[in-house]
Amino acid sequence: MYTCQDSINLLLDFLDGEMPAEVSAELREHLAGCPPCVEFVESYRATPGICREALKAKMPPEVARRLTQFLRSRLPPQGVP
Amino acid sequence: MTAPGPEGDKALLASAQAGNMGAFEELVERHRDRVYGLALRMTRSEADAAEISQETFLSAFQHLQSFRGEAAFGSWVHRIAANHALMRLRHRRVVQMAEEELKAPDFSERGTLLETPAPEWSKPAEERALDAELGEAIRRATDALPDAYREVFLLKDAEGLSYEQIAEATGDSVPAIKSRLHRARLALREAIDRFYKEP
Numbered sequence: 001m002y003t004c005q006d007s008i009n010l011l012l013d014f015l016d017g018e019m020p021a022e023v024s025a026e027l028r029e030h031l032a033g034c035p036p037c038v039e040f041v042e043s044y045r046a047t048p049g050i051c052r053e054a055l056k057a058k059m060p061p062e063v064a065r066r067l068t069q070f071l072r073s074r075l076p077p078q079g080v081p
Numbered sequence: 082m083t084a085p086g087p088e089g090d091k092a093l094l095a096s097a098q099a100g101n102m103g104a105f106e107e108l109v110e111r112h113r114d115r116v117y118g119l120a121l122r123m124t125r126s127e128a129d130a131a132e133i134s135q136e137t138f139l140s141a142f143q144h145l146q147s148f149r150g151e152a153a154f155g156s157w158v159h160r161i162a163a164n165h166a167l168m169r170l171r172h173r174r175v176v177q178m179a180e181e182e183l184k185a186p187d188f189s190e191r192g193t194l195l196e197t198p199a200p201e202w203s204k205p206a207e208e209r210a211l212d213a214e215l216g217e218a219i220r221r222a223t224d225a226l227p228d229a230y231r232e233v234f235l236l237k238d239a240e241g242l243s244y245e246q247i248a249e250a251t252g253d254s255v256p257a258i259k260s261r262l263h264r265a266r267l268a269l270r271e272a273i274d275r276f277y278k279e280p
């Protein structure tokens with residue numbers, strides 16, 4: 001019988017779908033009897049998407065202006081020879 | 082007007098490869114936010130992120146002719162940015178948070194989960210729309226991850242690189258990358274959960 005700890009250790013492979021059938025069957029069996037772990041799996045699964053939103057950034061206008069200037073000073077006006 | 086997304090990128094790329102600088106500048110404009118964002122989160126420095134953005138697009142231009150378009154221009158340029166950010170991190174020695182301080186769930190002696198996730202997690206995504214304070218808490222938690230964990234999390238979960246691409250960029254093994262990604266996710270999950278549970 002898997003414990004919660006065993007199950008949580010396996011979550012990455014479980015969600016990647018890379019797991020031998022008997023291991024995933026045992027994990028599912030634990031989840032079937034453990035509502036807190038089911039909620040944990042949901043929160044683990046949701047984490048990357050929430051973070052991706054939070055980590056989006058915009059280049060500050062001043063940095064963008066300097067980037068354009070830099071590229072214009074380094075690149076040939078007619079592009080690739 | 083060029084179409085948005087990868088299809089428009091393709092047309093702009095062909096035009097840039099033929100020597101149209103305006104097309105290259107439009108590609109830069111389309112991708113600079115994500116390049117800057119990745120570099121900023123990787124290095125945690127606005128000055129480094131600005132320089133990495135410059136290096137990335139200069140390098141992209143210099144290799145424009147060898148880019149065959151088998152991958153999307155966006156993924157290609159983000160991989161260049163990831164490599165430049167990684168090089169910079171490798172050359173910088175910073176005080177690292179000890180690995181043991183990575184937050185993970187608590188278990189009883191028998192391996193039972195001691196805490197149930199906050200009820201907010203089960204709400205549909207649009208209802209737990211990102212509030213500014215949660216965003217700030219996530220950025221702090223990401224910045225607090227040790228470099229090797231933060232890198233892997235950003236490259237895989239924020240940029241969508243494959244394990245193999247990350248292994249190639251970092252020189253680490255796929256099992257090591259997966260193990261760090263798992264611990265990084267657990268630490269960020271804890272940070273979000275604690276935010277939800279704040280009174």
Ligand SMILES: [Zn+2]
Binds near residue numbers: 004007030034
């Ligand atoms: Zn459990």
